[in-house]
Amino acid sequence: MSVYYLNLTPKYEEGIMHYEVHEENCEWLSEVKDCEELGDFRNCHGAIKEAKQRYPKWKIDGCKYCSPECHNL
Ligand SMILES: [Zn+2]
Numbered sequence: 001m002s003v004y005y006l007n008l009t010p011k012y013e014e015g016i017m018h019y020e021v022h023e024e025n026c027e028w029l030s031e032v033k034d035c036e037e038l039g040d041f042r043n044c045h046g047a048i049k050e051a052k053q054r055y056p057k058w059k060i061d062g063c064k065y066c067s068p069e070c071h072n073l
Contacts, residue, residue, distance in 0.1 A: 004047030005035040006060070013073045018059040021047050026066035044070035 003024040009032070010017045021044060022029045029035070036054075041047040044067035051060045062070025 001040045001042055004038045004041050004044065004050075005029060005032070006038055006047075006051045006054075007032045008034040008036055013061075016059065016073055018061045018073060019051070019055070020061055020063045021051055021067060021070065022063045023047075023066040026063055028063060028065060 005022050005024070007020045007022060010019055021038065022032065022035070023044065038047045038050045041050070044062045047067075048060050048062060048070050052058075061073050062068070064071040
């Protein structure tokens with residue numbers, strides 16, 4: 001299990017505004033200024049589901065470095 005975090009600062013990739021989910025050990029997490037703890041999950045899929053429940057209107061994507069299997073953009 002790992003703790004996952006949601007970066008509350010939106011990112012733009014291919015012109016699409018979205019919010020990224022990071023795993024606790026991700027090296028990019030240190031660059032994230034404002035994030036929210038999503039909780040403990042076995043993988044990024046559970047973390048993304050939780051983030052979507054909290055922010056149903058946001059486009060949520062997995063970080064391409066720590067959660068490549070949830071990176072869709
Ligand atoms: Zn990451």
